[in-house]
Amino acid sequence: MGFLSGQSLCLLSLTLILFGCFGFLPSAEAASDYTSLVYKGCANQSFSDPSGVYSQALSALFGTLASQSSKAKFYKGSSGGGQAAFNGLFQCRGDLSNADCFNCVSKLPQMMSSMCGNAVSARVQLTGCYILYEISGFPQRSGYDMLYKMCSASEARGSGFEERRDAALQNLENGIASTSGFYTTSYYSVYVLAQCEGDLGTADCSECVKSAVQKAQVECGSSISGQMYLHKCYISYSYYPNGVPSKSSSGGSGSGSGQNPGKTIAIVVGAAAAVGFVIICLMFIRSLMKKHDDY
Numbered sequence: 001m002g003f004l005s006g007q008s009l010c011l012l013s014l015t016l017i018l019f020g021c022f023g024f025l026p027s028a029e030a031a032s033d034y035t036s037l038v039y040k041g042c043a044n045q046s047f048s049d050p051s052g053v054y055s056q057a058l059s060a061l062f063g064t065l066a067s068q069s070s071k072a073k074f075y076k077g078s079s080g081g082g083q084a085a086f087n088g089l090f091q092c093r094g095d096l097s098n099a100d101c102f103n104c105v106s107k108l109p110q111m112m113s114s115m116c117g118n119a120v121s122a123r124v125q126l127t128g129c130y131i132l133y134e135i136s137g138f139p140q141r142s143g144y145d146m147l148y149k150m151c152s153a154s155e156a157r158g159s160g161f162e163e164r165r166d167a168a169l170q171n172l173e174n175g176i177a178s179t180s181g182f183y184t185t186s187y188y189s190v191y192v193l194a195q196c197e198g199d200l201g202t203a204d205c206s207e208c209v210k211s212a213v214q215k216a217q218v219e220c221g222s223s224i225s226g227q228m229y230l231h232k233c234y235i236s237y238s239y240y241p242n243g244v245p246s247k248s249s250s251g252g253s254g255s256g257s258g259q260n261p262g263k264t265i266a267i268v269v270g271a272a273a274a275v276g277f278v279i280i281c282l283m284f285i286r287s288l289m290k291k292h293d294d295y
Contacts, residue, residue: 040111
């Protein structure tokens, strides 16, 4: 009876040790966090719609975009005719599933209507997707125009942070050039992501990301995280002093693996502790068995 309870005690303790070593490694950001509002941009000019023809055309466009989001991550479409013609597109983050893409895009039409009303052009960006629409003939803008930026209030100083961040961003620039417009990677505790508009060519995508990187370096300085949204692309970076979480928002069309020494050390130390405890357990069980034989 004592032998069995000793075995059980060791197994239970070993389980707790393993959970303690590995269960509390940094976790990933919640995958469900893809429908939070990032920003909205609404044109100052509105359309007058006494007959409802503009609203009908815009509603039809929203319906097309939503239905396409169940099977694609980028789509351009148009609706209406004459002065009431609208062009629009949606894009989902490259690592979202089709179901998550659809769920994200489906939330946008109502949000855009309530936030922008009858604006002749609008863009609403969530963390996982965005919709852009424009009335036919709306003036076009440069793909490198900055629409929105986010720089964290927290800053890292005197720890070589900016060198690490800049190296990670350089890897991002190199990586996006060899993908179809979506790329993530990490480098020494800095996680970075870039995505270009779905129909942007490789060369134009690379130039857009390069421009976004330069803006991030200037605008965000020593901020430990930043996001730059340009008209045709966006980038983000996040610094994790204890190592990038094992599963960040990554994958999709392209992803790269960077060096993460913090996580490696944690795993090695945890494994060593577990092995040591196994040896102690075996010695304890052997002692119990010897006492059992003596009786």
